[in-house]
Amino acid sequence: xxxxxxxxxxxxxxxxxxxxxxxxTFTIPAESVTAxxxxxxxxxxxxxxxxxxxxxxxxxxxxVPARSNxxxxxxxxxxxxxINDALPVTVREVVAMGRYAGLGPYRRLGAxxxxxxxxAMERTGISDLASRHLTELSGGQRQRVFVAQGLAQxxxxxxxxxxxxxxxxxxxxxxDEVIHEEVARGSTVVMxxxxxxxxxxxxxxxxxxxxxxxxxxxxxALTAEHLKAxxxxxxxxxxxxxxxxxxxxxxxxxxxxxxxxxxxxxxxxPGDAHQD
Numbered sequence: 001x002x003x004x005x006x007x008x009x010x011x012x013x014x015x016x017x018x019x020x021x022x023x024x025t026f027t028i029p030a031e032s033v034t035a036x037x038x039x040x041x042x043x044x045x046x047x048x049x050x051x052x053x054x055x056x057x058x059x060x061x062x063x064v065p066a067r068s069n070x071x072x073x074x075x076x077x078x079x080x081x082x083i084n085d086a087l088p089v090t091v092r093e094v095v096a097m098g099r100y101a102g103l104g105p106y107r108r109l110g111a112x113x114x115x116x117x118x119x120a121m122e123r124t125g126i127s128d129l130a131s132r133h134l135t136e137l138s139g140g141q142r143q144r145v146f147v148a149q150g151l152a153q154x155x156x157x158x159x160x161x162x163x164x165x166x167x168x169x170x171x172x173x174x175x176d177e178v179i180h181e182e183v184a185r186g187s188t189v190v191m192x193x194x195x196x197x198x199x200x201x202x203x204x205x206x207x208x209x210x211x212x213x214x215x216x217x218x219x220x221a222l223t224a225e226h227l228k229a230x231x232x233x234x235x236x237x238x239x240x241x242x243x244x245x246x247x248x249x250x251x252x253x254x255x256x257x258x259x260x261x262x263x264x265x266x267x268x269x270p271g272d273a274h275q276d
Contacts, residue, residue, distance in 0.1 A: 005030035005157055005188040006051055010060035013043070013050050020046040023060065024212035028190060028204060033183055035199040035218075036192045038208030039231050044192040045079070047206065048159045051190065052076045066156040066188075072101065075155035077146050079162045079192075091137070091145050092130040095120055098152035120151040123181070125174055140171035147175055151182075158182055160191040164198060196222065 006028040013021040021043040028034045036044045049055045052074055053067055066073045075098065098120070099113040109117075121127045124144040134142060143163065150158055160179070164172045179189050183203075191202075199205050205221040207214040209230040214221040 003030050004028065005064070005066065006190075007063040008050075008060065009062075011050070011057055011062055012059035013046050013055055014058040015055070019058075019210070021050070021208075022211040025060075026206055026212045026215040028188065028206070030188045031183055031186055032203035033179060033189045033191065033201075034204040034206060035202035036190060036206045036208065037194070037196070037199040037222075038213075040194075041210075042208040042230070043210055044208055045161055047208070048076065048161055048190065048192060051157070052159055064157070073154055073156040074159065075150040075153035075157070076159040077150040077161065077163060079165070088133065090131055090133060091126060092117065092121070094134060094145055095126075095148045095152050098149040101153065116152045120148040123151060123178055124148040138168075140167040143167050143171060144174065147178060151178065155187065157188045157190065160189065162192050162194065164191075165194065196227075 004027045006026075008027075009025050011021065011024045011026075012019065036047050038044055046055070050057060050062055051064055053064070053072075054076075064074070065071075096109060096113070096117045099109060099116060103109070103113070118127075121130060124147055126141065126144050126148060129137065129141060129145070134145065137145065147160070147163060150160070158179075163175050163179070167175075179191065182189050191198075193199055199207075199222060200218045202218060205214070205216065205218050206212055207221050207226055207230050213230045214223075214226040
């Protein structure tokens with residue numbers, strides 16, 4: 001494993017009187033893709049929030065060099081992309097918001113900022129949408145816009161809350177490519193997901209169920225034993241070496257969802273296409 005980007009020891013996170021993440025110790029390697037997976041309400045978004053510094057631990061500690069010593073080189077793309085329809089904001093303006101934190105008060109975007117915005121839109125394939133209002137866009141297009149906003153920020157760590165959920169396959173492939181480009185550029189990507197195939201394609205996995213059940217390479221963390229501990233026997237089914245999860249967070253389907261066979265990566269062979 002490479003040097004750590006995040007180190008947590010005996011971490012406990014709570015919202016009021018509710019424990020969202022119970023005592024957990026884990027390390028997230030730098031310059032890699034870490035998938036955070038678990039059933040609904042297992043603490044996935046909480047892990048991103050505490051990494052970003054949006055919530056403070058109730059107990060234990062978390063070390064994030066990207067936001068230590070006065071630095072804040074973390075970009076956070078949250079799951080929700082809802083906006084106020086009355087707000088007259090364009091795609092370019094939304095992406096440019098990613099540069100505001102580094103400007104300081106009363107400063108305007110400079111040439112470097114404008115170039116970062118342009119490059120982020122180009123990487124996510126939304127340059128032609130720059131002057132359009134967000135309310136005119138599809139869900140997949142909006143997702144690209146918010147990912148571009150994250151890319152435009154100065155960051156060492158990119159946090160993505162379910163970036164591949166509920167979007168078309170073209171957008172999913174485009175975002176997946178950007179994720180791996182980020183790692184190649186030296187960034188650390190931490191993304192939440194409900195899909196086992198996405199987690200299996202990551203470099204590192206955190207499996208949650210109100211705490212960290214397992215952490216490590218996908219083949220180490222996503223064993224049937226660990227998955228059963230996280231999802232419970234009522235939700236997890238293993239038949240003929242295929243894993244089925246009946247999770248309310250998934251789209252309704254007539255049949256069980258076969259995660260192990262579902263992938264979106266363009267480098268995969270046709271025989272690896274997803275099955276339901």
